[in-house]
Amino acid sequence: MIAILKYNAGNIKSVINALARAGHEAIITDSKEELVRADKVIIPGVGHAGQAMKYLKERGLDRVILSLKQPVLGICLGLQLMCISSEEDNTECLGIFNSKVRKFPPLQVVPHMGWNNFISIYGKLFDGLKESDDMYYVHSYYAETGESTVAVCEYILPFSAAMQKDNFYATQFHPEKSGDKGEKVLRNFLSL
């Protein structure tokens, strides 16, 4: 069973639909027992870092996430919450990845919105994919590249397109909205 973490951030319908297309049912939950028991956990996210972290902390979900042993996938804001901190609302985050989240300098249009390819990709999430494959992004903040970065994308500057440490995986792009290539990333995660 796949558990999607329930919190007050954004639309999770597209994640549920993408999982259904890949043949998986999912439950949406913020119950510790259900999260711990799930085969995989997905932390989706469109929203604000400050509000999201506050919600997680108030319910003790930050500690639950850190204790998870099964593969966990953070998407978009989900990736940023797994970093050390975010400039968005000056938020202290979960600290799984040793990178900070910063706001894009306004040298070009912000948000970074639309389809972009990779500078580099590495690891199981990207089995069967190429650096030239485009994914769909929409974000105004980015995670710096660091030791947990497994894919790099460039917009204004190079940033973490995907990160991984131990059982924690995360993508800045939306695999559920990135066509067949995005669904491939999601299926790679589901088959971990």
Add this chain to the structure above:
Amino acid sequence: MLKKRIIPCLDVKDGRTVKGVNFVNIKDAGDAVELASRYVAEGADELVFLDITATIERRKTLVSLVENVARAINIPFTVGGGINSLKDVEAIINAGADKISINTAAVKNPGLITEIANRFGSQCVVVAIDTGFAENTWKVFINGGRTPTSIDTVEWAKRAEDAGAGEILLTSMTADGTRSGFSIGITKKIVESVNIPVIASGGAGSKEDIRDVFLHTGCSAALAASIFHYGEIKIYELKKYLSQFNIPVR
């Protein structure tokens, strides 16, 4: 490199597409889900659904259409047409749309842009601006482009950005439906006045028109309806053409 987006627009009424289509192998030309899937397969980067239903059953049929589209396609899509409250937005976003577009309601109540942005994030608020050239200046039009206002288009685009818009969808009423090309001047001016993505719309009649709006305005995306509906231009052929001019496309 970030790609320039090609966005087909589907006009829908009572849950069905209204413009003619002549795709081969489409069983039901009015089936919005089937047409949407076809566009996705052809390489569309996003889709826009513009609802022109005028009945009281409107919201129900629209929500059920959005649910069906969201189940079927795996790229982002925007829903617009007659949205004028946070409740409308909530129903459409919860049904699986990624973005909503608001037009007349935003002009009448710019606070709605902020309300939606605060609740669902700026990334889901597309402010659609219909603009027309009148008395030597580009003015904002409302009510589906039928009613002129005294509002300056550039000023309105900046206000919409400040209020929390995530994108501007700019339609030139002067060019819309003429197929004589986008209104390059005003599109360029809006692109230079805001720091959020601008989608150019209105007037696309050929591949050359779409090339020109990208080369001359710096817009992030181009939206068109009839040239795709009638199958005159296939999206993958258009993209192949654009790439010959170093316009980055997926």
